[in-house]
Amino acid sequence: MRSLLADVTPLRNPDYRRLWTSGIVTVIGAQLTVVAVPLQIFAITQNSAYVGLAGLFGLVPLVIFGLWGGALADVMDRRKLIIVTTLGLIGTSLLLWAQAAAHVDNVWLLLCLFSLQQVFFAVNSPTRSAIIPRLLPLKHLPAANSLNMTVFQFGAIAGPLLAGVLIPVAGLATVYLIDSIALLATLWAVIRLPALPPTGPARRAGLRVVGEGFAYLATQKVLLASFVVDIVAMVFGMPRALFPQIAHESFGDPLDGGIALGLLFAAMSAGAVLGGVFSGWLPRIRYQGRAVVACIALWGVAMIGFGVVVGMSTPSSPALLLWVALAFLAFGGAVDMISAALRSTMLQQVATDDMRGRLQGVFTVVVAGGPRIGDVLHGAAAYYVGTAVASAGGGLLVVIGVVISMLVFPMFLRYRVGASGRPVDV
Numbered sequence: 001m002r003s004l005l006a007d008v009t010p011l012r013n014p015d016y017r018r019l020w021t022s023g024i025v026t027v028i029g030a031q032l033t034v035v036a037v038p039l040q041i042f043a044i045t046q047n048s049a050y051v052g053l054a055g056l057f058g059l060v061p062l063v064i065f066g067l068w069g070g071a072l073a074d075v076m077d078r079r080k081l082i083i084v085t086t087l088g089l090i091g092t093s094l095l096l097w098a099q100a101a102a103h104v105d106n107v108w109l110l111l112c113l114f115s116l117q118q119v120f121f122a123v124n125s126p127t128r129s130a131i132i133p134r135l136l137p138l139k140h141l142p143a144a145n146s147l148n149m150t151v152f153q154f155g156a157i158a159g160p161l162l163a164g165v166l167i168p169v170a171g172l173a174t175v176y177l178i179d180s181i182a183l184l185a186t187l188w189a190v191i192r193l194p195a196l197p198p199t200g201p202a203r204r205a206g207l208r209v210v211g212e213g214f215a216y217l218a219t220q221k222v223l224l225a226s227f228v229v230d231i232v233a234m235v236f237g238m239p240r241a242l243f244p245q246i247a248h249e250s251f252g253d254p255l256d257g258g259i260a261l262g263l264l265f266a267a268m269s270a271g272a273v274l275g276g277v278f279s280g281w282l283p284r285i286r287y288q289g290r291a292v293v294a295c296i297a298l299w300g301v302a303m304i305g306f307g308v309v310v311g312m313s314t315p316s317s318p319a320l321l322l323w324v325a326l327a328f329l330a331f332g333g334a335v336d337m338i339s340a341a342l343r344s345t346m347l348q349q350v351a352t353d354d355m356r357g358r359l360q361g362v363f364t365v366v367v368a369g370g371p372r373i374g375d376v377l378h379g380a381a382a383y384y385v386g387t388a389v390a391s392a393g394g395g396l397l398v399v400i401g402v403v404i405s406m407l408v409f410p411m412f413l414r415y416r417v418g419a420s421g422r423p424v425d426v
Contacts (some may be wrong), residue, residue, distance in 0.1 A: 006414030007143035007283060015193055016135050016144065019128075021286045022189035024150045025240030029182025029276045031159020032166070032175045033093065033263055037114055039163075040100065040172050042244040043255065044107045048387075052241045052379020055372035057115040062122045062369045067122030070361015071209045073130045074354060078196040082127045086187045087122035093180035100173035126360035133348045133356065136198055141348050142283040145341040150276025153269040153337060160269075164262025213358025216351075221349055223359065225409035226292065226343045227366045232401035233336070234298045234370030239391040240265070241375035246387050251322050263326055271330030273339035286424075288342045289415035294404060295339035302332035307392025340367070349417060 033235055038051045072081055095113050099106075167176055217224060220349075239246075247253040247261035271391045285291050306328040314319045344363070351359045374394070381390035406413060416424050 008145040009145070009146060010140045012137055014137055018189040018192055019131075019186075020147060020151060022185040023148070024155065024187040025182050027152050027155025028159045028162065029093075029155075029179040031155050031265075032163045032190070033096065033117075033179045033268075034165040035160050035262070036100075036167065036172050036175045037096075037110065038241065038244055039167065039261065040110060041107055044105050044110070046255070048242060048245045048379045050107060050379075051244060052375045054111060054114055054376025054379070055379070057111040058118045059369050059372040059376075061115050061119040062372065064367040065119045065122035066126065066361045067210050067213075067358075068361070070126040070130075070213065072123060072365070073127040073360065074213075075198050075209065077198070077382065078127050078131050078134075078206065078357070079190065079193045080342070082124060082190045082193075083187070085120045085124035085127065086183060086190060088225050089124065090180050090183045090187070092117035092120060093176055093183065097173050097176035097180060100171070100176055110129025116364065122364060124360075125364040126357055129344065129348075129360045129363070130357040131193070131196060133353065138349060142285075142341065142345045145344045145348075145365045146276055146337075148344075149337045149341050150273055153272030153276060153333065155269075157266040157269040157273060158381075160262045160265035162262075162341070163232045164259050168258070169292065178309050187388070188299040191323050205425060210358065213355060213362065216355050217362060219361060220222070220350055221409060221411050222289065222415045223347055225289070225405065225412035226346055228409065229292065229296050229402055229412075230339070230343060230366050230406050232405060233299050233339070233398055235374045235377065236366070236394045236397040236401060237300055237332075238371045238374040239303065239306070239378050239387070239394060241379045242387045242390060244380050245382065246310055248389070250310050250315070250317075251311040260322060263322070264329065267326040267329035268333030268336065270326075270328075271333030273336035274330070274339075275337040285342065286416045287413075288346055288417065290413040292339050292342050292346075293413065295335040295342075296402045297399055298335045299332050300395045300402070302328045302335070303395030303398065305331070305391070305395075307395060310391055311386075311388030346415070 003075040011020060038054060038239075041051050041054060042048065063157065069081075069085075092113060096117070099109055099113060104110075131143055132148075133141065163175055166178075209266060247258065247264055248255055251260040251264075253260040306325055309321055309325040313325070347359055347363055348356065378390050378394065381393070385393075
């Protein structure tokens with residue numbers, strides 16, 4: 001049993017430990033906003049297509065500033081960069097609080113503020129990830145990434161559940177304010193980091209530096225394949241934009257949100273936390289590519305099951321159907337956590353430090369941008385064919401897409417690492 005539980009060895013490093021512990025508070029606050037923004041959009045418009053449109057408003061800054069932010073992480077002190085972007089995230093959360101407190105109820109203002117928040121997130125995320133291999137040896141990266149994913153997903157449980165309780169009582173404005181306050185924990189942790197100057201020759205984060213990152217990625221087929229399979233999973237198989245409509249139409253929540261909405265948002269994360277708690281076996285996986293492929297295929301199967309249950313449900317249906325739907329989401333969350341931890345580890349193992357920021361930028365664009373494209377597609381699909389068909393059909397496309405991806409990138413299935421954590425076959 002001990003060998004199955006999460007490996008906490010990385011927490012012996014004080015800098016990593018501060019980042020990890022502060023993340024517990026910060027992620028809960030961030031997940032409050034993850035629920036609040038689509039709920040506020042749906043309450044203003046009563047249309048899931050607008051909720052899906054938030055994916056587009058988040059995607060554009062993620063692509064532009066995710067790539068540029070990764071380049072910045074390779075040419076300047078990563079500690080200073082993450083401090084600046086954390087301050088930016090605090091500022092945008094305060095702006096979201098102000099518009100909600102003033103009852104502006106303008107969906108376009110809300111979308112623009114959300115887009116501005118994603119600018120700072122797009123620079124912050126690759127920088128934060130690129131820091132970890134500077135703090136820990138390679139053999140501890142699988143455990144560290146599993147711990148990071150577990151904290152993130154724990155917040156993604158507590159945040160939506162807390163939002164489901166707070167929003168009807170305290171309102172959206174309070175939720176946004178809590179997010180801005182929670183970010184102070186991360187600001188404290190990153191200020192305590194040592195200086196992390198660049199190790200490569202590049203000194204300006206221009207288009208040439210970004211282009212060098214893509215040229216390097218083109219030579220790393222394993223990393224390219226890991227990005228492709230994640231895009232397949234998140235674009236076709238992430239139905240989160242439909243949760244407000246599903247909660248209202250299938251499970252009887254009021255239009256302005258309720259417990260079913262919180263449970264839907266929290267279910268994937270509940271499964272991911274369970275997967276993280278019992279992730280002690282992850283560092284022993286040698287054929288990491290095969291494990292990723294299996295997890296993504298199982299994710300697709302879980303979304304098929306979720307869509308089928310949604311199609312069977314009405315507000316008057318037995319509560320059991322809601323729990324079955326949540327079980328499918330939880331299973332999907334568990335396998336997605338394993339996939340994400342392994343893909344992040346593979347990037348950190350393969351990429352050199354002078355390229356790591358740029359590739360983490362691409363990783364951020366893929367990981368965060370894929371679901372936003374999925375939001376747009378699912379929102380549009382639900383408008384025409386309903387939430388059940390959109391969810392189940394997306395899961396089926398995931399299974400088909402991952403099979404096609406492996407026919408194009410067979411080397412991904414051969415990727416393995418040695419006992420030291422270094423790739424044996426790249």
